[in-house]
Amino acid sequence: xxxxxxxxxxxxxxxxxxxxxxxxxxxxxxxxxxxxxxxxxxxxxxxxxxxxxxxxxxxxxxxxxxxxxxxxxxxxxxxxxxxxxxxxxxxxxxxxxxxxxxxxxxxxxxxxxxxxxxxxxxxxxxxxxxxxxxxxxxxxxxxxxxxxxxxxxxxxxxxxxxxxxxxxxxxxxxxxxxxxxxxxxxxxxxxxxxxxxxxxxxxxxxxxxxxxxxxxxxxxxxxxxxxxxxxxxxxxxxxxxxxxxxxxxxxxxxxxxxxxxxxxxxxxxxxxxxxxxxxxxxxxxxxxxxxxxxxxxxxxxxxxxxxxxxxxxxxxxxxxxxxxxxxxxxxxxxxxxxxxxxxxxxxxxxxxxxxxxxxxxxxxxxxxxxxxxxxxxxxxxxxxxxxxxxxxxxxxxxxxxxxxxxxxxxxxxxxxxxxxxxxxxxxxxxxxxxxxxxxxxxxxxxxxxxxxxxxxxxxxxxxxxxxxxxxxxxxxxxxxxxxx
Amino acid sequence: xxxxxxxxxxxxxxxxxxxxxxxxxxxxxxxxxxxxxxxxxxxxxxxxxxxxxxxxxxxxxxxxxxxxxxxxxxxxxxxxxxxx
Numbered sequence: 001x002x003x004x005x006x007x008x009x010x011x012x013x014x015x016x017x018x019x020x021x022x023x024x025x026x027x028x029x030x031x032x033x034x035x036x037x038x039x040x041x042x043x044x045x046x047x048x049x050x051x052x053x054x055x056x057x058x059x060x061x062x063x064x065x066x067x068x069x070x071x072x073x074x075x076x077x078x079x080x081x082x083x084x085x086x087x088x089x090x091x092x093x094x095x096x097x098x099x100x101x102x103x104x105x106x107x108x109x110x111x112x113x114x115x116x117x118x119x120x121x122x123x124x125x126x127x128x129x130x131x132x133x134x135x136x137x138x139x140x141x142x143x144x145x146x147x148x149x150x151x152x153x154x155x156x157x158x159x160x161x162x163x164x165x166x167x168x169x170x171x172x173x174x175x176x177x178x179x180x181x182x183x184x185x186x187x188x189x190x191x192x193x194x195x196x197x198x199x200x201x202x203x204x205x206x207x208x209x210x211x212x213x214x215x216x217x218x219x220x221x222x223x224x225x226x227x228x229x230x231x232x233x234x235x236x237x238x239x240x241x242x243x244x245x246x247x248x249x250x251x252x253x254x255x256x257x258x259x260x261x262x263x264x265x266x267x268x269x270x271x272x273x274x275x276x277x278x279x280x281x282x283x284x285x286x287x288x289x290x291x292x293x294x295x296x297x298x299x300x301x302x303x304x305x306x307x308x309x310x311x312x313x314x315x316x317x318x319x320x321x322x323x324x325x326x327x328x329x330x331x332x333x334x335x336x337x338x339x340x341x342x343x344x345x346x347x348x349x350x351x352x353x354x355x356x357x358x359x360x361x362x363x364x365x366x367x368x369x370x371x372x373x374x375x376x377x378x379x380x381x382x383x384x385x386x387x388x389x390x391x392x393x394x395x396x397x398x399x400x401x402x403x404x405x406x407x408x409x410x411x412x413x414x415x416x417x418x419x420x421x422x423x424x425x426x427x428x429x430x431x432x433x434x435x436x437x438x439x440x441x442x443x444x445x446x447x448x449x450x451x452x453x454x455x456x457x458x459x460x461x462x463x464x465x466x467x468x469x470x471x472x473x474x475x476x477x478x479x480x481x482x483x484x
Numbered sequence: 485x486x487x488x489x490x491x492x493x494x495x496x497x498x499x500x501x502x503x504x505x506x507x508x509x510x511x512x513x514x515x516x517x518x519x520x521x522x523x524x525x526x527x528x529x530x531x532x533x534x535x536x537x538x539x540x541x542x543x544x545x546x547x548x549x550x551x552x553x554x555x556x557x558x559x560x561x562x563x564x565x566x567x568x
Contacts, residue, residue: 412486
C-alpha cells in the first residue's frame with residue numbers, strides 16, 4: 001500500500017494552510033460585515049435585515065461546528081446505531097423551548113401554531129425519505145454548502161424549485177382534489193386573482209388545512225396565567241417531557257447495552273442508569289455544545305426580531321419594504337414571508353419563485369406566494385439573507401476547522417441530491433415546512449403539530465435508511481465482490 | 485469516482501469512498517465491517533468530514549478499534565479500523 005504524508009486530526013492547526021484558512025474565514029466574515037454596514041449606512045431600517053443576517057451567520061457557524069443535521073440524527077440512529085445527533089437535537093429542543101417561553105411571557109412571540117392534521121405526518125414522511133437520500137436535511141444541506149459541497153447546493157436548488165412547482169400546480173392537478181376541498185376553498189371568498197379553486201395546492205390549503213384547528217398546548221390546557229401556559233404547557237408538556245422521553249428511549253434502545261458492557265464499577269440500579277444517560281448526553285461534546293448554543297440562539301433570535309418589530313412599529317417586513325419604496329414583491333396583503341425566527345424552506349421557495357417570475361411564469365396566482373409570502377427580489381428578502389449568511393457562517397467555521405473543501409459530485413451523488421431534493425421540496429410544502437420550520441421551531445413553541453411532522457420524518461427516515469442499506473448492499477455485491 | 489472495496493493482503497482490506505457524502509461513507513463502512521472477520525483490518529479512505537464522527541461513534545458502539553486516524557493536506561481521512 002502506498003504510504004501518504006498524513007497528519008493526525010488532533011494535531012491539525014498551524015502551518016501556512018491553516019493561516020490561509022484563517023484569512024479566508026476573516027474574508028468571509030468581512031463580506032457580511034460590509035453588506036451589513038453598507039446597507040445600514042444607506043438606510044437604518046436595514047437593521048431588520050441585518051438581524052436575520054447575523055443570526056443566520058451564527059446558525060451556520062453552530063451547525064457546522066456540531067455538524068448538526070436532522071437527517072444525520074434519524075439516519076445514523078437507524079443505519080449505524082449512533083445516537084449522538086438525536087441527543088444534540090433534543091438538547092436544543094429543551095433550551096429553545098425555555099427561551100421561547102420567556103419571549104412569550106416577557107415579549108411578543110411571533111410564532112403562529114400550525115393546524116393539527118394528518119398532512120403533517122404525510123409531509124414529514126416524504127421529507128424524511130428525501131433527506132436520507134440527499135444526506136442532509138434542509139438546514140444541514142445549507143451548512144454543507146458552506147463546507148464547499150456542490151452536492152449540498154444541488155439539494156438546496158432542487159428543493160427550492162420543487163416547492164414552486166408544488167405550490168403552483170396547474171389545472172391538471174384538480175383531479176387529485178376531493179370535491180369537499182373545492183367547495184370549502186370556494187367558500188373562503190378569496191380574491192379572484194388567486195384562482196383558489198384551480199390547482200391542487202391552493203385547494204389543499206384553503207379547502208383542507210385552513211379548516212383544521214390550530215392550537216398550542218398552553219392554550220389547549222386552558223391555563224389562565226400566561227406564565228403557566230408558556231412554561232408549563234408549551235415548554236414543559238410539549239417540549240421538555242417529550243424530549244426527555246425520547247432521550248430515555250434512545251438510551252434504552254441504542255446506548256444502554258454498550259454502556260453496561262463497558263462498565264468498570266458494580267451495577268447500582270437507577271444510579272448507574274442515570275449515569276449512563278448522562279454519559280450518552282455528553283458522549284459527543286461537540287454536538288452537545290452545538291445543541292446548547294443552537295437552542296439559546298434560536299430563542300434569542302425570536303426575542304430580537306420581536307423587539308425590532310416593536311422598535312420599528314411593524315408586524316411584518318412587508319410594511320418596512322413598503323415604507324422603503326420596495327412594493328414590487330409584496331403579497332396582496334402587502335406582506336412578505338417574515339416568521340421572526342429560524343426558518344429555511346419558504347424563503348428558498350421565494351428565491352426560486354422570483355426566478356420563475358423572471359422567466360415569465362406567474363406564480364402569484366397561488367395562495368402560497370400571492371396571499372401569504374410574496375415574491376420579493378432576493379436582494380430585498382430579509383429571511384433569504386438568513387439562508388445566505390448561514391452558508392457564509394458555515395464556510396467561515398469550516399475554514400477555521402480546516403474542513404472546507406470544494407467538492408464536485410459524481411453523477412451518482414448528483415442524482416441522489418436532486419432526486420432527494422425533489423422529495424424534500426414536496427414534503428416541505430405538504431408539511432408546511434421542513435425539519436426547522438415544521439419541527440424544531442414548532443415543537444419548541446408549544447405546537448403539537450411539530451411532533452406529528454417529526455413522527456412522519458422519523459418514519460420516512462427509517463424507510464429511507466432501509467432502502468439505502470439495501471441499495472448499498474446490492475451495489476457492493478455486484479461491483480465489489482471479494483473473496484472474504 | 486466509484487466506491488472501491490479491495491483486499492490488500494491477508495486480513496487487510498481497503499474501502500475507498502472519496503467523493504461520497506452522507507450517508508454513503510458510514511453505511512459503506514458498516515457493510516464492509518460486517519463482512520470482515522474479528523481481528524481483520526479495514527483501511528477506510530473518505531473525505532466527508534460529517535461522516536467521521538458517525539463512523540467513530542459506530543466503532544465505539546460495536547467495539548471495533550480505530551487504530552490509526554490520519555488526514556492528509558487535501559482533507560482526505562485515512563483510518564484503520566480493527567474489527568472486534
